[in-house]
Amino acid sequence: MKKFLLPLLFLFLFLLESLFVQLVPADIFGPRKMWVPHFLFSAVLFLTIYGGRKYGIIYGAVFGLLFDIVYTEILGINLFLYPFVAYIVAKIMHVLQNNIIVAFIVSLFGIGLLEIGVYEMDSLIHVTQLSFMSFVEMRIYPTLLFNAIFLLLAGYPFKKYFEKYSQVLRDE
Numbered sequence: 001m002k003k004f005l006l007p008l009l010f011l012f013l014f015l016l017e018s019l020f021v022q023l024v025p026a027d028i029f030g031p032r033k034m035w036v037p038h039f040l041f042s043a044v045l046f047l048t049i050y051g052g053r054k055y056g057i058i059y060g061a062v063f064g065l066l067f068d069i070v071y072t073e074i075l076g077i078n079l080f081l082y083p084f085v086a087y088i089v090a091k092i093m094h095v096l097q098n099n100i101i102v103a104f105i106v107s108l109f110g111i112g113l114l115e116i117g118v119y120e121m122d123s124l125i126h127v128t129q130l131s132f133m134s135f136v137e138m139r140i141y142p143t144l145l146f147n148a149i150f151l152l153l154a155g156y157p158f159k160k161y162f163e164k165y166s167q168v169l170r171d172e
Contacts (some may be wrong), residue, residue, distance in 0.1 A: 009043065014066065036139070042158070045085075049106070051162040100155060
């Protein structure tokens with residue numbers, strides 16, 4: 001039964017992102033500022049840090065594909081970037097201490113890396129004409145601020161849940 005709770009949590013976060021975008025005003029950080037909630041991806045990164053690289057990459061690939069199918073017109077960007085950034089975060093965490101503050105900072109770094117990766121792919125295939133500095137000012141800063149607030153609220157519960165999940169998997 002406990003094995004089904006993790007996919008349900010990720011599915012809930014996947015749905016919560018879209019609900020949040022629909023219900024919260026878009027100009028919360030001011031006009032011409034775009035913030036993007038990455039609740040699901042934050043959970044993938046915390047799963048990678050506290051539950052194991054293998055599970056983070058698998059869940060990243062599955063939910064990256066689901067994200068591409070539902071929300072984007074280009075399949076494969078999030079399918080590639082979610083597990084890739086999870087892998088990079090896992091490698092970074094092998095070097096750094098594994099505590100909640102470091103996980104918070106590394107997760108924000110991962111979210112920023114995801115945003116930049118999506119921007120670069122969109123720029124490469126000419127989906128966007130926005131300059132990089134405009135992108136940073138309009139989207140990166142509000143997105144990182146918004147997700148930092150979310151991680152301050154959800155980071156510790158994620159840590160506890162994924163540590164417990166990892167322990168259950170080791171005991172089996």
